[in-house]
């Protein structure tokens with residue numbers, strides 16, 4: 001089964017915890033790289049931990065949560081081999097796996113609640129990459 005790397009700052013802490021509960025209940029393996037509380041921290045630190053877990057082959061997919069998901073996506077996309085997508089709705093969660101082969105989902109704890117975060121996680125981790133013409137397109141920016 002696919003290993004999921006999780007990370008958040010204080011702004012995304014609560015939705016990360018909701019996602020953890022979902023993954024535990026489903027028996028889906030994950031590694032939680034923190035943060036561990038609502039105390040203010042710097043999101044790039046956690047983006048790096050999750051990206052490194054993916055690039056060294058320890059995890060296949062990652063989920064990064066901050067206040068908006070935007071800072072996490074900016075930080076994560078600086079890492080070679082990382083394709084991080086920030087989104088807030090179901091259509092994009094499926095499309096970014098099928099078309100972009102996104103390997104990190106970025107979510108905003110000040111935008112969506114835990115229930116929505118779990119729904120988007122469920123779609124993201126269960127949707128395959130379509131390959132084909134999309135492989136060439138991804139290669140054009142990597």
Ligand code: RB5
Pocket residue numbers: 009010011012043066067068069070071072
């Ligand atoms: C922290 O206040 C906030 O800037 C962070 O969670 C995130 O939204 C950045 O993009």
